[in-house]
Amino acid sequence: MVKKEFYLLFSFLLVILVFLPIKSTSAQTLSDIPENYKAEVNYLIERGVVAGYENGEFRPERFLTREETATMIGKALGLNGEKPGKTVFPDVSPTSFASGYIQSANEQKVLMGYTDGTFKPKNNMTRLEMAYLLTSAFKLSSNQDVYYVDMPSGKGASQVIKNITNAGITDGYSDGTYRPNNDITRIEFAVMLARALNPEFKIQPPQYTPVKMYVTDNNLNIRKGPGTQFEVLGKLQKGDEIISYSIEGDWIQIKTDNVAGYVHKAYLSTEKVSADRVITIDPGHGGSDPGAVGNGLKEKDIVLSVGLYLRDYLQEAGIKVVMTRSTDVFISLDERVKIAERAGADTFVSLHMNSATSTSASGTETYSSTSGSSYKVQSSKKLSEFIQERLIDTLGTKDRGEKTEEFKVLKTNSLPSVLVEMGFISNASEAKLISTHQKETAEAIYLGILDYYKWLEK
Ligand SMILES: [Zn+2]
Structure with a gap:
């Protein structure tokens, strides 16, 4: 008995330590918010959507679990979830801090469980799951094409990434990837959420204007990212026709019928180039x-x-x-x-x-x-x-x-x-x-x- 009570008390304290919002905190007083995202984090703290840890840290690079996500999105949307309670998920404790928000997020179809009926509250959220979540939470849709080197081939998956990109919520990483299967960090989600909530934080969606271009040399490398340090995905030959999407420094994002990647701009021309053959x-x-x-x-x-x-x-x-x-x-x-x-x-x-x-x-x-x-x-x-x-x-x-x-x-x-x-x-x-x-x-x-x-x- 004594042992069990101790553990209960202990876990209760842990919850308070880790998750209780510290009211006086703002991004200014948190020691580890990246300078360029202070405004976004501060905005969320003021709205009570996120909080720092008691030691004055935000821990921006920590991964976000599904239960934390439910709580944050629940608070952001003003869902009813402050009070813990019973959920439809057997693996969510009715006394867990997030249970109220998990239940209401599920009812609102914003963040749902898995097909086996579980919620897996301690699992990390991936960046693709976040795209699905933001799409449902903010009812996003888009017809405008977007372009990431690692865009998933599935229709649903590519659609939600398209949605959040064209909503000015994300533009992926500087190497042209979205990294859908990566776990999302606290700072990444905080920034996305702030942009979804407040138009002032939105970024300009990338403008992809497909342009037909021609390869001017034989055996031109197509690389995974904008630089020679990136893996070679394929080769192009003189006279090959490609579609270019955007320019990053000396590198052009391109697509052919069967491969997407980057090539150096020195070997592309908008004028038709004929082959040596x-x-x-x-x-x-x-x-x-x-x-x-x-x-x-x-x-x-x-x-x-x-x-x-x-x-x-x-x-x-x-x-x-x-x-x-x-x-x-x-x-x-x-x-x-x-x-x-x-x-x-x-x-x-x-x-x-x-x-x-x-x-x-x-x-x-x-x-x-x-x-x-x-x-x-x-x-x-x-x-x-x-x-x-x-x-x-x-x-x-x-x-x-x-x-x-x-x-x-x-x-x-x-x-x-x-x-x-x-x-x-x-x-x-x-x-x-x-x-x-x-x-x-x-x-x-x-x-x-x-x-x-x-x-x-x-
Ligand atoms: Zn003949």
Whole structure:
């Protein structure tokens, strides 16, 4: 008995020591409030929302528990919770200092329990939970996009962070992060709460005006933060198009289709930059020469259509494309090679459909020539391997392999060059497969070309 009473008394004293507001205290007399946040903390102390500790400290870096949060937000919103009492949570003692506010915060749906029915009063609040809390407590909403490097992908999570950012309550850390899973400190919450309560403390929400920019050099690092000390998240190539959001010193916050981060502003330009790569795409045949014909299809039409899709993919990646033909016209074989060489292209890809008397013949094959410089021969062989592999992966056609043959457009070409026989127009199912998957076929060839360019850079 005696022991139990002692503990009860002890814990009661502890509660008084730790949490009882000291009326005479203000931020001026607290010894450890950061100078730039004194006004915010003082404002909350005067309203009785927060208090310092008896020893004259605020302990700004201490983490905030869920029960402390309930008390502070309850006081800030003027909820009924001064008196401890029973709650709906089995893990909240009815005599705990925060029980009244926990109950009313839950009733008001401002700070609720977990799905297992508990409240976990001693757990720390995370910065994401705080964003949810402030959104409900102050009924915040926003359509304006915001941008943090570590923005959570979940819709609800990103929405609440958006809400508190556009309400002028936070702008994250100076490295562009919000750190949603970090525990929130007393000072961080105090500042957010003061801004939520009093417009005078609000900060200007960051202005994100997305601007299209272009990368001016190859292998530009995308970093996690604004400085070379930050981790490299990926690389950009000359001519790559990015969206820039904001500038911090020498660093620009950017986003591509698959990565977000920072790049040094010296390597970005608002003027379109073209890639170092120039490729010639040569859809075979054309005009009076239909090429192979079968199953109601003409080779010249399919290869032109695939070639135009291929051009789009390559241009999208910042690669300059020169077409030997982009309409249904006849061009001689000699002229096709000349077009490529005159344009200063580095690579030549000719597109064809195969044909055989046996309608059962099927499959995909890619050719290179063994004539010319060893650089041309080696590179051509590599290019045909990459394209062949991508096509087989995508189309699932029979792999007839990567072959050599002295076709005129390959033999007389000074450039690394290949000729692709995408499939057999004489085979009913293959003719149908390719004519109904022109875009996919183009994408596979495009990916093979990218593989080749990456291989060249090594
Ligand atoms: Zn052909």
